Amino acid sequence: MSYELLCIIWFILLNVLLIGYAILDGFDLGVGFLHPFVAKDDTERRLVMNSIGPLWDGNEVWLVTFGGALFAMFPEAYASIFSAFYLPFVLLLFALIFRAVSLEFRSKRTSPAWRSFWDILFFAGSTLAALLFGVAVGALMQGVAISERGDFLGSMLDLINGFSVVVGLFTVALLAMHGSIYLYMKTEGVLQQRLYGWMKGSWYVYVILFVVVTIWSTMFVPASLQHFRNTPVLWVVPLINVLAIANIMRAIRQERPFYAFISSCLVIAAHIILFSANLFPNLVPAANNAAYNITIFNGASSRLTLTIGLIIVAIGMPLVLSYTSLIYWTFRGKVTLGPDSY
Amino acid sequence: MDTVILLSRLQFAFTIMFHYIFPPLTIGLGIILAYLETRFYLTKKPVFAAACQFWMKIFVLNFGIGVASGIVMEFQFGTNWATYSRFVGDVFGSALAAEGIFAFFLESGFLAVVAFGRQRVSRGFYLFSVYMVALGSIFSSVWIVVANSWQQTPAGHHVVDIMRDSGSGMTPWVIDGIVQRRAEIVNFLDLVFNPSTVQRLSHVLLGCFAVGAFFVLSVSAYFILKNRHQEFARHSINGALVLALISSLGLAINGHTQAQNVYRYQPAKLASFEAHFDTGRADLNLIGWPNEKEERIDFDISIPGGLSFMVFDDLTFSKPVVGLDRFKPEDRPPLLLSYMSWRVMVGIGGLMIIASVLGLYYNWRRTLNDKRWLLWCFVFGIGLVMASNQAGWIGAEVGRQPWIVHPPVVWNEDGSDLVVGADGFYEYQEREGLRTVNAVSPAVNAQEAATSLILFTILYLSLAAVWIFVLDRKIRKGPEEIEITEDGTEHGFQDASSERQHARLSQS
Incomplete structure (x- = not known):
């Protein structure tokens, strides 16, 4: 197998990990965003939290594995991106910590003040995490100024501009929609009826932001279209994307939330593929000098490491998929509160 | 740049020490859970299920914080140590990725069943899930120790x-x-x-088992002293004392051979642990204070030739041991910190052996409940055991300085001394290693590094306070009785569905 092919395979595998993370932890973050709005009393709040209770930390492992794989297979990109996004990533870590500990701590006391405090942190952590993921994607799409060695030359304020903030809001809207569909499947009664409105509402907000981001990126982020000219088959992805978006609303109207959920998973996958297609073959586009671009070829590890990684994935992934499905099967159906719940 | 290095080092030290409160607890408790659930599966005695449930709740609480503070560590290699990440990514990263795929998925997946699924799965599958959680938590230590050992003894x-x-x-x-x-x-x-993986991994795991055992001892001793949950405490204490003794003795034996291994591959580290300045016959220092300026130990009480014996198992107590004088001042690890952390670890390790032997003896004589002073020692002993774990890691990491990736060490032909240059100093092959001062992220400025360090300090200190508060309440509340129906399933679907009805009613 040629070295270039190995690099491309790993680029695809990283996409798989990122899609896995975005779909699975995506609904967790969406649920966290919706938490204060859709749940009106303590029982409902507990139902909302327990809908992701057994699943969220397994979902977060996809991010851990994505980070580990990026470090292992594309260390140049890992080092450059993580040190460039220094403060945003520190905040992201805080957001993920808030989300985790508020789930763990909230149920440990019954006092309303205690519970409200963790409710707020749960909401804030989930929303901030979604926002920062989006901002990072938006900033990376535009490229960043880096030195020849790949070290970021700008400041944090260069990363936060109109476009990256809009992509951040877009991500929050997308995950809110995704999360509301997930919650709709997991709940019943009044709570579920309330979610119906949220599914529709978040769909409209998402579609508006989708149009804005699409126009903005095609018109002002020049790199975003180049591959579509060279490889027309890529147009399949935005086509599926649009069809899936339309199908979400159709399925919501027909009250078939599972179809809506599958469609919103497809939408998330399509977005990540479009993002990667627009970067390819770069991992970190250098805005100041194209010669400094960190690509999937010059930023990759050695042939042996890429091969060992493939072997690890070949052994590990079937195991991961089998127990992930086992866990989801065990916790299928509507969420209920039992003695072990949060 | 110097400020960024200092701040990044402080931040790494602080965040990893905070993180390392939790993995030893989960790894150690994993073994306890597996033991209790097996006993329950075989005997169907509700006391075991109640005990398992009690420790499981604490496990879950620790696991959640462990996961969240663990992601910080993974991100931090990139955010603060970009140059290091570029240097080691090809070798270090695959271990990290393997950890995610092989350990974390296993652990977090089956923990969901263990924490939330007792009513949803069969008893057999529940037991299997407990085993998988214990196994996953052990796996999670494997790959990170592999990666760290490679930094100590690259191969x-x-x-x-x-x-x-x-x-x-x-x-x-x-x-x-x-x-x-x-x-x-x-x-x-x-x-x-690599030359240190097996030794270090055994030491880390034994240290984790000791934390688990002494944590259970601490809580059980508290219950006995307060005259509550006697049956639960008795069952817990029996197993925990055995595990405590096995792990403490194992730590001592493994620690001895590991120190010899350290001398072989990182002689400057061992010399700093022992404040051994002059190459030659080496004394084993028991009490003292290292005086770096004058290169001697103040208030020194030592066993003559003791270190020569420890390093070489040399009964003549006279073989020469390479000292700090073989290394240029800039190639020596920070002395006081290495020396003190080593002593704290070994000292507490000795106390652990004594405490578990006494505990087992009185337990065998059935007089443990009357030895209130020993029970109180157990209640607070867990703090010392965790301090010992931390001190061990401080020694391992500080002793590796000034290197972040230690270059190999070249010995002369009969292995009795290092190959030194004309100036009498050992010359490290700079090309083969990486110095910590050269490893930080050039993109990060002092202001950013200070901001993140301050924020982490505030966040982690408040988290620690809440954690102790919640843990304390949980322990004071004690294990809850679990009802066992005739077919051996506790609570069961009836309870679950009635709860569900209740949830429905309260909605409408």
Whole structure:
């Protein structure tokens, strides 16, 4: 197998990990965003939290594995991106910590003040995490100024501009929609009826932001279209994307939330593929000098490491998929509160 | 740049020490859970299910914080140590990725069943899930210790020039006159089983088991002293005392051979642990205070030739041991911190053996409940055991300085001394290692590093306070009785569905 092919395979595998993370932890973050709005009393709040209770930390492992794989297979990109996004990533870590500990701590006391405090942190952590993921994607799409060695030359304020903030809001809207569909499947009664409105509402907000981001990126982020000219088959992805978006609303109207959920998973996958297609073959586009671009070829590890990684994935992934499905099967159906719940 | 290095080091030390409160607890408790659930499966005695449930709740609480503070560590290699990440990514990263795929998925997946699924799955599958959680938590320590051991005693790799296309073929990548290099894997198995992996991994796992055992002892002793949950406490204490003794003795034996291994591959580290300045016959210092300026130990009480015996198992107590005088001042680890952390670890380790032997003896004589002083020692002993774990890691990491990736050490032919240069100092091969001062992220400025350090300090200190508060309440509340119906399933679907009805009613 040629070295270039190995690099491309790993680029695809990283996409798989990122899609896995975005779909699975995506609904967790969406649920966290919706938490204060859709749940009106303590029982409902507990139902909302327990809908992701057994699943969220397994979902977060996809991010851990994505980070580990990026470090292992594309260390140049890992080092450059993580040190460039220094403060945003520190905040992201805080957001993920808030989300985790508020789930763990909230149920440990019954006092309303205690519970409200963790409710707020749960909401804030989930929303901030979604926002920062989006901002990072938006900033990376535009490229960043880096030195020849790949070290970021700008400041944090260069990363936060109109476009990256809009992509951040877009991500929050997308995950809110995704999360509301997930919650709709997991709940019943009044709570579920309330979610119906949220599914529709978040769909409209998402579609508006989708149009804005699409126009903005095609018109002002020049790199975003180049591959579509060279490889027309890529147009399949935005086509599926649009069809899936339309199908979400159709399925919501027909009250078939599972179809809506599958469609919103497809939408998330399509977005990540479009993002990667627009970067390819770069991992970190250098805005100041194209010669400094960190690509999937010059930023990759050695042939042996890429091969060992493939072997690890070949052994590990079937195991991961089998127990992930086992866990989801065990916790299928509507969420209920039992003695072990949060 | 110096400020950024200092701040990044402080931040790494602080965040990893906070993180390392939790993995030893989960790894240690995992073993306890597996033991209790097996007993329950075989005997169907509700006391075991109640005990398992009680420790499981604490496990879950620790696991959640462990996961969240663990992601910080993974991100931090990139955010603060970009140059290091580029240098080691090819070898270090695969261990990290393997950890995610093999350990974390296993652990977090089955923990969901263990924490939330007792009513949803069969007893057999529940037991299996408990085993998988215990196994996953042990696996999670494997790969990170492999990666860390590689930094201490690198193997299975070579350091190469990074090649770039210069227009006229691939040539070494030179920036500002400096050739860019990185470590690349040559042999994966040599990397995984580098000279210190097995020793260090055993030591880490035994340390975790000790934390688990002494944590259970602490809580059980508290219940006995307060005359509550006697049956639960008795069952817990029996198993925990055995595990405590096995792990403490194992730590001592393994620690002895590991120290010999440290001398073989990192002689400067061992010399700093022992404040051994002059190469030659070495005394084993028991009490003292290292005086770096005058290169001696103040208030010194030592066993003559003791260190020669420990390093070489040499009964003549006289073999020469390489001291700090073989190393240039800038190549020596920070002395006081290495010396003190080593002593704290070994000292507490000795106390652990004494405490568990006494506990087992009185337990066998059935007089443990009357030895209130010993029970109180157990209640607070867990703090010392965790301090010992931390001190061990401080010694391991501070003793590796000034290197972040330690270069190999070359001995003379009969292995009795290092090959020194004309100035009498050992000359490290700079190319084969990486100094900590050269490893930080050039993109991060002092202001950013200070901001993150302050925020982490505030966040982690408040988290620690809440954690102790919640844990304390949980322990004071004690285990809850679990009803067992005739077929051996506790609570069961009836309860679950009635709760569900209740949830429905309260909605409408």
